[in-house]
Amino acid sequence: METQVKVDLTSFRMETRKWLEDNCPESMREKLTDPNQVYWGGRKAEFSNKDQKVWFEKMLEKKWIVPYWESKYGGGGLSLEQNNVLNQEMGRLGCRKPHINFGITMLGPAMLKFASEEQKLHYLPQISEAKIRWVQGYSEPNAGSDLANLQTKAEDKGDHFLVTGSKVWTSFGDKGDWIFCLVRTDSSSKHKGVSFLLIDMASEGVTTRPIKLISGNSPFTETFFDSVKVPKENLVGTLNEGWTIAKYLLTHERQMIGGIGDTDKKEYLRDEAIKVLGKNNDILSDTILRSKIAELEMNQEIFDLTIQRTMDEHKAGNSSGAASSFFKYYGTELSIQSEELRLSVNGFNASEWTSKESNNGLQARYFCRTKGHSIEGGTHEVQLNIIAKRILGLPSK
Amino acid sequence: MALIINEEQQMLKTSTKEFLDLKSPLSSLRDLRDNSYKTHDKDLWMEMVEMGWTALTVPEKYNGLNFGYVGLGQVLEEMGRKLTLSPIVSTVLLSSTLISFSKNEILKAKLFQEIMNGSKLVSLAHEEGVHHNPNMLNSLLSNKGEGYVLNGSKNFVIDGSVSDYIIVSSIDESGLNTMLALVDSKSDGISFNNKVHMDSRTYSDISFNNVKVEKSHLLSQGDDGDFILNKTFDIARVGLAAEMLGSIQEAFEMTMSYLKEREQFGVKIGSFQALQHRSAIMFGEIELCKSIVLKALQAIDSDDSNLAKLASLAKAKLGMTFKLVSNEAVQMHGGIGVTDDADVGFFLKRARVIQRTLGDSNYHLDRVAKMNNY
Numbered sequence: 001m002e003t004q005v006k007v008d009l010t011s012f013r014m015e016t017r018k019w020l021e022d023n024c025p026e027s028m029r030e031k032l033t034d035p036n037q038v039y040w041g042g043r044k045a046e047f048s049n050k051d052q053k054v055w056f057e058k059m060l061e062k063k064w065i066v067p068y069w070e071s072k073y074g075g076g077g078l079s080l081e082q083n084n085v086l087n088q089e090m091g092r093l094g095c096r097k098p099h100i101n102f103g104i105t106m107l108g109p110a111m112l113k114f115a116s117e118e119q120k121l122h123y124l125p126q127i128s129e130a131k132i133r134w135v136q137g138y139s140e141p142n143a144g145s146d147l148a149n150l151q152t153k154a155e156d157k158g159d160h161f162l163v164t165g166s167k168v169w170t171s172f173g174d175k176g177d178w179i180f181c182l183v184r185t186d187s188s189s190k191h192k193g194v195s196f197l198l199i200d201m202a203s204e205g206v207t208t209r210p211i212k213l214i215s216g217n218s219p220f221t222e223t224f225f226d227s228v229k230v231p232k233e234n235l236v237g238t239l240n241e242g243w244t245i246a247k248y249l250l251t252h253e254r255q256m257i258g259g260i261g262d263t264d265k266k267e268y269l270r271d272e273a274i275k276v277l278g279k280n281n282d283i284l285s286d287t288i289l290r291s292k293i294a295e296l297e298m299n300q301e302i303f304d305l306t307i308q309r310t311m312d313e314h315k316a317g318n319s320s321g322a323a324s325s326f327f328k329y330y331g332t333e334l335s336i337q338s339e340e341l342r343l344s345v346n347g348f349n350a351s352e353w354t355s356k357e358s359n360n361g362l363q364a365r366y367f368c369r370t371k372g373h374s375i376e377g378g379t380h381e382v383q384l385n386i387i388a389k390r391i392l393g394l395p396s397k
Numbered sequence: 398m399a400l401i402i403n404e405e406q407q408m409l410k411t412s413t414k415e416f417l418d419l420k421s422p423l424s425s426l427r428d429l430r431d432n433s434y435k436t437h438d439k440d441l442w443m444e445m446v447e448m449g450w451t452a453l454t455v456p457e458k459y460n461g462l463n464f465g466y467v468g469l470g471q472v473l474e475e476m477g478r479k480l481t482l483s484p485i486v487s488t489v490l491l492s493s494t495l496i497s498f499s500k501n502e503i504l505k506a507k508l509f510q511e512i513m514n515g516s517k518l519v520s521l522a523h524e525e526g527v528h529h530n531p532n533m534l535n536s537l538l539s540n541k542g543e544g545y546v547l548n549g550s551k552n553f554v555i556d557g558s559v560s561d562y563i564i565v566s567s568i569d570e571s572g573l574n575t576m577l578a579l580v581d582s583k584s585d586g587i588s589f590n591n592k593v594h595m596d597s598r599t600y601s602d603i604s605f606n607n608v609k610v611e612k613s614h615l616l617s618q619g620d621d622g623d624f625i626l627n628k629t630f631d632i633a634r635v636g637l638a639a640e641m642l643g644s645i646q647e648a649f650e651m652t653m654s655y656l657k658e659r660e661q662f663g664v665k666i667g668s669f670q671a672l673q674h675r676s677a678i679m680f681g682e683i684e685l686c687k688s689i690v691l692k693a694l695q696a697i698d699s700d701d702s703n704l705a706k707l708a709s710l711a712k713a714k715l716g717m718t719f720k721l722v723s724n725e726a727v728q729m730h731g732g733i734g735v736t737d738d739a740d741v742g743f744f745l746k747r748a749r750v751i752q753r754t755l756g757d758s759n760y761h762l763d764r765v766a767k768m769n770n771y
Contacts, residue, residue: 270766274770279771282767290771291763293766298710298762299714302688306684306688309687309691309692388677394653394657395667395668397664
């Protein structure tokens with residue numbers, strides 16, 4: 001039995017490898033240098049080049065936009081093992097994801113667990129066909145780390161909710177079609193008065209305003225709701241029980257930010273360092289930097305093994321391993337340290353902000369962007385609080 | 398291969414834990430230390446032998462259990478939790494492993510049998526300097542026709558003071574080949590200077606002055622000595638990492654318990670965020686440790702060509718984490734942490750010795766960087 005599964009998996013791997021080699025355009029195997037190089041889909045979507053379109057359409061035809069969802073939801077129906085093989089093979093060639101959408105990485109898992117069958121059949125296929133670009137409405141001006149303090153109000157008006165308030169840190173809010181929102185439906189209880197609502201951003205009264213970051217870019221917006229009418233059937237789960245969904249979804253967001261399941265080709269800082277700094281007697285010429293790179297790369301390699309171990313434990317029915325808070329904390333910490341070291345490696349060139357040679361300050365701007373990694377999706381400090389309390393069982397005051 | 402242990406390995410781990418809970422609590426280390434630094438409890442060792450721990454990694458062909466290094470790793474991890482004093486590192490992890498690569502079939506069969514039945518203890522004598530160095534070899538094995546003569550000095554020989562045999566690394570007269578010779582510890586020309594270290598364990602300086610070695614007592618043949626020695630070191634580094642993993646977890650858990658019971662300012666000290674965040678960071682580091690140790694143990698059993706790199710990653714990571722956790726364990730225990738009455742100090746003192754055994758974190762990070770061509 002077990003042998004048969006292995007044989008099937010091996011032939012699946014061979015077929016997948018060949019199919020990817022035949023169908024993934026060369027330019028779609030290059031490392032991403034900008035999130036805009038990915039096809040994000042949605043109503044306003046445009047392909048940035050022909051290869052991107054070809055790659056997306058090939059994968060769509062194969063139902064591999066969300067390969068592991070059931071086919072009735074527009075997925076490819078792959079098993080967890082097959083999906084891992086697909087990820088590994090995509091990683092081997094360096095294939096980019098054909099489409100990225102918060103509907104896949106965040107909303108989808110929450111819908112699968114908490115939505116009605118009718119809602120799943122309505123919303124999930126739109127996600128797996130990239131028709132709707134989803135954004136997230138969680139944080140508010142006074143509800144950041146203390147998320148449950150959110151105040152955006154949804155009043156029951158019989159056949160609809162009337163939503164009033166504002167959200168902040170909406171990733172790509174100006175480009176979204178629909179937003180999944182945490183709203184307050186009962187002000188008498190902090191956690192027990194939150195509901196999970198889906199809102200069409202084309203509705204009257206929804207506006208966004210970009211937030212300019214230290215990187216000079218504006219990947220986030222503020223999102224305003226001015227008496228927006230939202231149909232009752234857009235409520236996911238039970239009224240006032242949205243906090244449970246919110247937390248569940250956050251675990252998926254943390255894994256996404258931590259880089260779990262990325263298929264990008266590995267690029268090593270050491271190779272960049274050798275190129276820029278050169279060697280002395282076969283040793284990187286800056287020996288202090290060398291030891292820092294060696295330590296970082298050790299942790300990167302062992303962190304990857306830890307993701308693998310946790311998935312293997314999960315498959316074996318034992319999920320006692322590390323929690324998503326740990327992955328979010330450690331994964332982002334590694335990317336922050338890596339960009340900090342990359343600045344050291346590239347010296348004067350690293351800080352260029354507008355030159356053509358620096359690709360409009362790609363490195364410097366990305367370094368600035370990583371400073372947000374330890375904040376968004378719950379700060380480092382919030383993650384460490386969660387580990388201390390939930391995993392280690394350390395007492396509250 | 399899935400990065401989990403199988404049911405049989407889990408059973409071995411559980412039975413080891415139950416056995417050690419009963420027979421070798423942390424207080425055993427204190428008792429042996431206070432009894433003139435005894436190296437180990439001989440009766441307990443014979444019970445370990447009966448449990449099959451000396452046969453775990455020996456192939457079936459030599460009547461061993463062929464259970465593999467993932468299995469031995471579980472035993473070492475549990476022993477690390479109790480800081481158990483036993484000859485398992487010297488006799489099994491180092492010597493039996495080295496013997497397993499020898500082509501001297503007659504000697505191999507004899508030694509495996511003597512190790513498995515507990516009648517002999519064996520140490521490996523290699524180091525000649527202040528730091529671990531596989532390549533520093535000045536001890537000389539001279540060919541005298543009918544046999545050999547060994548001259549040189551070794552230090553930091555684990556359990557050297559109680560072993561029946563010493564496996565000694567040396568070079569031949571050409572200076573090209575690493576030679577591995579088995580020497581009886583009672584031979585003429587051997588002298589021991591036994592030294593107790595911070596971890597209450599005894600390590601020997603041994604000098605060899607015209608010690609006679611029979612041809613049949615060579616474990617290396619031709620030019621295979623270098624390969625055997627380095628392969629042995631890599632496997633033993635992983636084994637030490639497994640032992641450290643147990644010690645790290647025990648020290649961490651002791652500390653978490655203390656944070657939940659000790660009160661100051663009218664609250665449990667574990668409610669302080671300054672301690673919670675440092676605890677959570679340690680938790681994460683320990684998760685990483687578990688992954689690399691298991692990966693490296695599996696690499697031994699599957700004869701993975703990446704073993705050398707994985708062994709260095711394991712030894713480097715566990716060394717750094719044991720340092721972090723043992724320091725924090727003492728600090729978080731406060732005043733009691735620096736008293737001899739508290740057990741937590743034993744972990745600090747063990748950390749500083751095992752960290753350096755077979756190469757410290759600096760050595761191994763440097764080695765990994767060289768393997769990656771920089």
